[in-house]
Amino acid sequence: MIDEKLARLRTHRNNIDRYRRLLKTRLTELEQQYIEQRLSEEQSALERLAASTFPLTFQAPEQHSRRPEPPISSAA
Template sequence: MMVDEKLARIRSRTSNIQRYRRLLKTELTEIERCFVLKRLSEEQDALAKLTDETFPLPIGPSRSEKTITASL
């Protein structure tokens, strides 16, 4: 996959994440909220994987370090 295509996919994933976050600020049924949260999580995981593939050099703390820090 070429860099331009990867960057386009990163933009798309980022857009989806922003859209799901906006949706979570609205009134949703419990089923809708669960669906949006699931999709948000999937998009965030896909974005993390894609950015790791696109930019293999670590620029900041890794995703796992952030998770460990956030859980403390």
Template sequence: MIDDDLVRAHRNNIQRYHLLLQTTLTEFERQYVERRLSEEQSQLDKLTTRAQAKRNGQSDTDHAG
């Protein structure tokens, strides 16, 4: 299923960014990775919220945001 593949991709990216944050980075690099991590987490949250709504029988339009 496409949503499952997207969830897996976002989780992999999140894990990769967490690992990068454990390395020595310049302040600019760290800010970039933190921003990307936040964006990936946001996208993952949207996907999982949408998946939960579908399981509960609600449409995407029932949730604002």
């Protein structure tokens, strides 16, 4: 299952790279719009798949109620 998802991630990444290379070539306005749309779709698909494959959850550390320590005086 993870191998399939990694292969799909790789495919999306390769498609994104290909679309970026194509955008650097001479294109008609219609071709450029089409490729930009496909690039956007591939990037969204990659982000969704990456999020579902490698979900990250961050939890804030618990706050401990501590009394502040008194300042250190220099009078010795």
